[in-house]
Amino acid sequence: MYRFFASIFSVLIPMLTAACAAPPADLDLALTRTTVDKTFVVTLQPPTTPAAINQIHTWQIKVASPSGAPISHARIAVDGGMPQHGHGLPTRPQATQEMAEGIYLLEGMKFSMTGWWEIKLAIQSAQGSDKVTFNTVVAEPTVAR
């Protein structure tokens, strides 16, 4: 009987810890992605210094056509969350302004814990509407450099 439970736990415990802690090993962290229907090519630019947990930070979103032409006057809705935890973003980030042709400021980003986050953008422009999802992994806070 003991051996039965021992073998169950030797399988279960690594599975449980993997499910709680680690993002999928094959997670695509690309910061430039083509939208679902191939309407846009979108590049996310995180802050140059990774922000601390629970600190508000600002990103940039570059929206271009598949041939690389900047897409101006787009409306970008932002959503996201942690797929492994079943919760959304702790804030409601907004694409507040177009800083240069096709380059938008994404303000109000915040991550409330480490791990795998999805950032989902829904983009509307004269060229059409399309969606894209980015993955980002927020690391353990590091000691100040």
Ligand SMILES: [Cu+2]
């Ligand atoms: Cu979480």
